[in-house]
Amino acid sequence: MNAPVRLQQKFSVFEERWSPKIVAAANGQLVKLAKFEGEFVWHSHEDEDEIFLVLQGEVVIRLREDGAERQVRLGPGDLFVVPKGVEHKPESNAEAHVVMIEPAATRHTGATEADVAVAVEDQDWI
């Protein structure tokens, strides 16, 4: 059966930024780890909510909703849900470690075409 996932150990086995690695699956959702640093692209997921949980570092998620822009600031131990359909753009000034939980079909940059996008089928288990 599945083994416990030691998150800190898992973060130590990759260095790429903005490249989600899968560590667990449950109820059609995947638990992914990513290192954020710099700016990601604006995108939204039409059908999927996205849970972010910051374990290390500081993350800003910019949000566009009803024509207005706002941002949330997340530090270690902060969790935030980006609801489906809401445009968002994660940023981090320095390396941040983030757990994301989202449906298995969730595309990295939603409908946005971007060089940084990692196709679902290319997101590896670690």
Next chain:
Amino acid sequence: MNAPVRLQQKFSVFEERWSPKIVAAANGQLVKLAKFEGEFVWHSHEDEDEIFLVLQGEVVIRLREDGAERQVRLGPGDLFVVPKGVEHKPESNAEAHVVMIEPAATRHTGATEADVAVAVEDQDWI
């Protein structure tokens, strides 16, 4: 819209053990916080996988599968998925802080009737 959830702050607003509090919802799943201390009851969830993420303390999850018993030990930063149908029994020698993510319909003790069970409709948002 929803606000960031500061997990440490949320854990400070309740003291009950084995009484999940809801802090977020996404894709039909609920994110719940619970304080574990002592022994819970053996139970399983026929249709739901259950994610456990320990933030503080040490947790043992005993598991029964194919007639054999085993256990996993989880400390801070350890994540584990109990697959649907697998009997399990969480324990902790001292106060532990645990994030659980599971479908909204998940019953606390599955099909097991137990005094410690908190009905889904009685699990409060904090």
